[in-house]
Amino acid sequence: MRIGAAVLAAGLLLASAAFACALPPSVILTLPTGQFILAAAVTVALTAMLGAATGSLPVMQARMLWQAPDRLAGTALSYLGFLLFLGLLGIGFLGAEDPMHNLLPLVFWTGVWVALPLASLIFGNLWRVLNPWYGPVRMARLLIGRTGKAGLARWQQWPAVLGLLGFSWFQSVSVAPSDPGGLAWLALGYWAVIFGLAVAEGEDWLQQGEFLSVFFAMIASIAPFWRQRSGGTVRTFIGWPGTQVLAMPPLSRSGAAFLTLALAALTFDGLSETFWWMGLLGQNPLEFAGRSAVIVPNTAGLLGVWGLTALVIRAVLRASTLAAGPVMLAFLAIAAGYHAAHNLVLLLTTGQYTLAALNDPLFRGDAWLGLAPFYVSFGFLSNPAAVTAIYAAQFVAILAAHLLAVVLALRLAGPAGIRAHLPLTGMMVAYTVLGLWLLSTARGA
């Protein structure tokens, strides 16, 4: 009897889990995205083959635009960043629990994680001057009279790798990454740990051990504008995207780990929402049981995609007989382009909430940005023309990133012939296809 009752109850549970007008119909599934993908794949392959065969590659040279004395020594804006950080933390702890009406998650997820990288992709590393540690760390070291180091440099970039891994898990796997209170505690804890380490080691360690600093340096490495600070002078340069990369030293093992993790985290963030992945986990994408039901497989998925990315890149570079250290730098372009493409829709949707909240931070009808009151509106997502335009922009970002990666790989490897480049070219083509497929396939979240 009891078993019968349990079976009946289970049957009821299944029969009752009935609300399913879940995901909105997707315009992207009706577009000829397969043709876009094919065209991109052919373009990448042809570019690589022609480049390798002819050796005719764009000239990439930096031109100095201007130089000026470094009066601010890179700290003034960091104090501003620190104040903003404190303000956002306060809002995170005390403001609305609803993530779409709280500036901490809004500014972090759409501003720091999307808009600022996009700006850095063009104007160089903006995080370098805005980050909330640099100034306070320098001040703290002055106040306590510390000038020495604690030997953290021997860890190379591994602390940043750990930071990025934790962050990626929080973003793609944890149940509620937008929860203002949770995000505030996490941000405070992370800030304190990094602050302590940087006070011990010196503020310059941030560029090596703090994941956001390493991430922004990575994104900004393909910017057409950038600055260099040395000897009390700031020099501003202009050059083709990727020009800076050619002058960079080969990636260390930890640097390569960071780059492959950044690629894998982006890939998995997209992958984990696809019908394909949910099918693999036995999840019904139309009635997704929620992230809490898939924490273990998604954790394994994130680590697995990282491992696979690192292994494939390593195997391909070996098979290509190209110098892995320098050529690995070419993937910086892919990481930067994919970050832009992957987060574009988030910027256009949740970004509206951010704009509304910045315009009216106290939610009482103010217009700090001078904007008339407006409703957040996602109507464009059901408009075929708008969706086509968005996919076209993502297509351009992904394709341009891979073409740049191809050119950089050819330049960094030096003359090596078509055969040596074949495996790498194959991988670039595959990665182009994967990136565009992730942006156009059916998604369950």
Next chain:
Amino acid sequence: MLQNHKLKPTVPRKAPNNSGDEIMVTKDFTAKAPSRRSVLQGMGAGLLASTALPAVAWAQGAPIKLGFQLHATGIGASYGRWYQRTADAAVKVINEGGGIGGRTVELIYEDDATDPARGAEVVDKFVNQHGCEVVLGTLFSHVVIGSAPRAGELRVPYLVCSEGYHVASGMLNRWTLQPGITDVRSQIASMAPWVAANLGKKVAMIFPDFAFGHDHRDFFTAAMTALGGEVVAQIAVPPTETSFTRYFPQIPADTEVLYHVMVGPGVLTFVKELGEFYGTAAKPKMFGFIDSLEAVDIASPGLEFLEGTHFWEAHNRMKPADAGEHEAAYRAAVGVDDKGASVSDPADVATYSHMFSAWETLFAIKAGMEACDYTGPADRQKFVEAMEAMSEMPYGIARPQGAKRFNGKTHQAFGTQNISQVQGGKLVRVHQTSMEDGAYPDQVDYTTQAF
């Protein structure tokens, strides 16, 4: 997001509410729906307007906090956005009418990430951290099912907006109620008489192969069979499917009505492929649930094939010519035009057929609390008993979707449903069911359960 005190002066008028009192309704609802914060901060202005009528009680004492379990992220987010907009608008109207028992209402939103485990946590936070009197607003069934036990443990009323059959089926507990929307079993069953009489009695059903589709399969087949009709095919499509052409040959040639309830990202593809399958050949009559195309412009390119077909709607997206007297005020309050789209963007179509439940649930809470002279958490049980004592819930600004009958034993409200036809790219109401059309025997008597 407009601040109330920046609004033009409004003209107060009276409207009956469900508890027999009078609530204040302001005529000018054209201001954009404010956020929760602006509702609160603009409240002073709303109250100022209400001083025009001395009969309206001043909001006194601490605000009544209501916890709204919001799908702000996760797969329910597209609904959550509209539920929040609707709930904000309802609270604005309630507060402008004097609040609940003279106390202003404060909505606290927590994001449940459309996740059952997180949902239960959020219920906890509402009660133990925010001091909310009741919890409401949950749409997705799995979040309801995951959260209701915790609400029961905490002995907090949990008023859901999910239209799921889980409340009336007896699966949940005495603290869980659904006063703001008819459940899916009743919705489906109430369609059968009209379909049989007007479209045909030989029905082929095509549905996604999981609980949602199974509900349609089971409840509609039973209702149709009872009417002497026949379901000639039940075509279950795996939920991960994104192309549907290979399922169409399973539709029997003698099918008179094709009943379709596909949902999710693939719906536009489904309609397109179905159009290609039939081409210019004769096709069966088609009947669907608007769930498939909720928040999608019915005049979108690619949906031309749906011209002339019929849909269930709980609340007509396109304002019917004979709409009730409160329809305009409700739309204006939420910021929705006569086509069911946002007043600020004609392309931003609302989840119109479901979101009224957030509004009606808030007004039901008001009625329940006022009926039991609710003063605080100690009265939570009294509140549930007051809800159980409700029966007739007349049409009014408190229930813009229509009159309902609340079954205190099953904790479920039952209302009328609508059938609309796509005419010239518009959804035009052609039939309204009676409450009896969707009636079924009680499956549970929660009032016999201990609190």
